Amino acid sequence: MRASSLVVCEHCDAVHERRRLAPRERALCVRCGAELYRAGGVDLYTMLALTLASLIVFVIANVYPIITLELQGVANRSTLWGAIHATWETGVGPVAVLAALTVFFFPLAQILMFGYVLFELLRGRAPRGFVDIMHALRLMRPWSMVEVFMLGTLVSVVKIAGLAQVTPEIGIFAFGVLTILLTTINSFDLRLLWDAHERVAADGAAAGLVA
Amino acid sequence: MKVRTATAMGLLPCEACGLVCRAPPPGAPALCCPRCEAPLHRRKPDSYRRSWAFLLASMLLYIPANALPIMQTSTLVYDENNTILGGVRVLWVGGSWDLAIIVFVASICVPLLKMVALTVLLLSARRHSKWRQVERARLYRLVEFVGQWSMLDVFVVALLVALVNFQSVAEVRAGPGLIAFGAVVVLTMLASMSFDPRLIWDEPERQDSP
Ligand SMILES: [Zn+2]
Numbered sequence A: 001m002r003a004s005s006l007v008v009c010e011h012c013d014a015v016h017e018r019r020r021l022a023p024r025e026r027a028l029c030v031r032c033g034a035e036l037y038r039a040g041g042v043d044l045y046t047m048l049a050l051t052l053a054s055l056i057v058f059v060i061a062n063v064y065p066i067i068t069l070e071l072q073g074v075a076n077r078s079t080l081w082g083a084i085h086a087t088w089e090t091g092v093g094p095v096a097v098l099a100a101l102t103v104f105f106f107p108l109a110q111i112l113m114f115g116y117v118l119f120e121l122l123r124g125r126a127p128r129g130f131v132d133i134m135h136a137l138r139l140m141r142p143w144s145m146v147e148v149f150m151l152g153t154l155v156s157v158v159k160i161a162g163l164a165q166v167t168p169e170i171g172i173f174a175f176g177v178l179t180i181l182l183t184t185i186n187s188f189d190l191r192l193l194w195d196a197h198e199r200v201a202a203d204g205a206a207a208g209l210v211a
Numbered sequence B: 001m002k003v004r005t006a007t008a009m010g011l012l013p014c015e016a017c018g019l020v021c022r023a024p025p026p027g028a029p030a031l032c033c034p035r036c037e038a039p040l041h042r043r044k045p046d047s048y049r050r051s052w053a054f055l056l057a058s059m060l061l062y063i064p065a066n067a068l069p070i071m072q073t074s075t076l077v078y079d080e081n082n083t084i085l086g087g088v089r090v091l092w093v094g095g096s097w098d099l100a101i102i103v104f105v106a107s108i109c110v111p112l113l114k115m116v117a118l119t120v121l122l123l124s125a126r127r128h129s130k131w132r133q134v135e136r137a138r139l140y141r142l143v144e145f146v147g148q149w150s151m152l153d154v155f156v157v158a159l160l161v162a163l164v165n166f167q168s169v170a171e172v173r174a175g176p177g178l179i180a181f182g183a184v185v186v187l188t189m190l191a192s193m194s195f196d197p198r199l200i201w202d203e204p205e206r207q208d209s210p
């Protein structure tokens, strides 16, 4: 049923033989130039460490305000949720929902799911609901937009800089770090997790036979 | 250069997890991936129709997205409705021409170019055109890559609404254009996800199977 030494290009259907890559090398499709797979990258432990770090930074980024704006002695500061709430109040509910999903819920779900799967796999156990989690991770990837939000905060700072006194807060720096961490997490090759899961499942089956 | 395709070799790659399976004989019921249980298709199902539907909807909404104000600024001195283009002009006149260009590219050029690119891709793939296939494949990957960056203006307005809130002195409210604009971004992303780039390379005689 399987031909694991073969890789099929998702973008043009061309079949390639899988080969060993030099470190940092990327295998490109000979027909359309799309990336097929890349050299190892990070191992599962590094992935888990990065995921935990991003969870901490995610909390910081959401607890502390992003920007403070001062005008005639009145100071307004806003967190991400403050912005989402204000957008909801101002009468564009769908936009508030869109922002909440793409900057809060999807990134958080990604971090938690990655963390759980990696933790269980590294302990040598098959995570519960592994297949569903993997589908969710794949489908959420394009809808997780922390990096776009980050650029958005920079644009807003410049837009209001002439109007009033603008002070960047801890939140904006935390979002900067989170952008880098999530970009790394989003470049994880999900196939490494499938492979690890297959190894763990095979070990489990073997142990079951022995016992 | 002769390229072996999975279709010609009777292979069926799983779109969800990349596992390469053996294709069932013609007429046999469709399979699911043995590893991830996703249904296996030779091509994304109904790719043309779904992609066109999302694309046409996004083209329609592009009009109110640009014509209606995405935010309303009111200060003691004036009340103003800002469209996307108006926001770019404010940045430009204010001297931040670099950000003006970023917002102009992300909010106006990118959605427009995405729609044009997807139209070209859909029409040429339907005609099984052999014209510049490698460039068209690259164009599709570019469309996929830039997809989410058009959300920039949505986030900017959300932040301004939260921050610029000084009762009567200065206040920013979101406008109805923002809903249309957010919908354009989501719909163009769905349109590019529904398009199957393998259609760029497919030969006409293989059109028979779904
Ligand atoms: Zn290819």
Ligand SMILES: [Zn+2]
Pocket (backbone or CB within 6 Å): B014, B015, B016, B017, B018, B019, B033, B034, B035, B036, B037, B038
């Ligand atoms: Zn699969």
